[in-house]
Amino acid sequence: MTSGLRVERFKMSDPTFDTSSPATGDAGLPKVSIYMPTRNRLGSMQAAVRSVLGQTYREIELIVVDDGSTDGTPAWLAEQARLDPRLVVHRHEEGRGACAARNVGIRAATGFFLTGLDDDDEFKPHHLASLVSYWQLLTGAGDDPSALYVQDELRSGGPVAYTHKIGRATAEMMLNANQVGNQLFAPRDRFLSAGLFDEAMPAWQDLEFFYRFLKMHGPARLLDLPSYVFDVTPRPDRISSKSKRKVMQACELMYAKHGGDQRHTLQRLLLEQVFSDYYGFRPDLADLRRFIGLGWWPRGWWRMARRWRAGGA
Structure with a gap:
């Protein structure tokens, strides 16, 4: 594995982790749930889904929430879910917005860990294995971060670039800049207790939720590995707003x-x-x-x- 970390049978100091629970995969490792909202982005969504189902870490559950797509998205997702039971599809007949779709995915998740993926981004093959391994390493050493985040590989059609995020992110830091990016990796119950995404926010949905999350649960730690592929190509259909x-x-x-x-x-x-x-x-x-x-x-x-x-x- 690129990161040099090895995933072994999971051990946690948290007594609530039960290896016989639904949050544990068949190999005795913690299941990771990934939520992904999508709407009318068939091509990029297909690449995003394949990047998750092709992870080296196999104990996963991908929850795709189709927010009222009118292209070939529903049919393609239905066929892929038939072929791979790790893919779970929810559908809104009419669009309710990306935050509502994210919240549906978070509530439906059954994994011990949770993270997200936008439908125009991708995971590198080792992304989830590296995060689980690093969490295991930190908690085994007595550290208890609220969440983890990674560096991003930025793709825009030109030369590839990389982020240079700082090693520790606090709620206070988020007022100056979004130090995390667009995804956190953490136990699912922490997402729920932080209150989920605010569907009334016209922009800054990630920033506002991450601020609440870090305020409640404490600083997050960086895994200094560019394992998240972030598409920054300018397009009119982006969820993020520059109005x-x-x-x-x-x-x-x-x-x-x-x-x-x-x-x-x-x-x-x-x-x-x-x-x-x-x-x-x-x-x-x-x-x-x-x-x-x-x-x-x-x-x-x-x-x-x-x-x-x-x-x-």
Whole structure:
């Protein structure tokens, strides 16, 4: 295996792990459930499904939630589920949105561990085996991370690039940037206790959920391996939104839910997230005035003013 880690019969200090439970696979290893929402992306979805069913770690359950597809997705998924019982399909006759589909998949999962996959991304063959092995290594050494995350291989049709995520992610760090990416790997019960994805968020669904997750369960740890293939090709059908209106709405909701009494929280969200290089938005004069009016923060004012000037305002 590429990571150099070996999966043995699973051992955990957690007394709730029962090797005779449905969360355990036939080999006595913990079952990993993967949830994946999809809608009208037959080609990329097929590659995503195959990347999961082809994992070197075999004790898996892939839950695909078809959110009202009108292309060949339903027929193809039905045939694949007939061929491989590890694939479980749920279908919405009408689209309810990606977050609703994710939540259906999470609730339906029966594995001990849980993680997600977007329908235009892929797992490298060793992705799940490496995560289970690393979790086993950490817990065996007395460490108890809330979750794990990995580096991403970024594909856009040009040269392949890689992320450089930090080794430890906390809830506080998520206010400056999404340090995790778009997937966590953790025991399923932690996803449930964190409250699932907020279906009312117009954007930042991952960011908001991961913030709640890390706030409740503590820091997550990085497995420094680029085993998740993240498609960043610009396309109009992306789930992630780069509409300034939606991102600003998400920022306001994030602050309303989690701002509390933390100083400069809304200013940090605006400066580090909304007007970051990721979105490419530049503040206009109204944005700058509002930012200054939110509170005394000379350093933040100066940085926001620089971004305003860079936009040619």
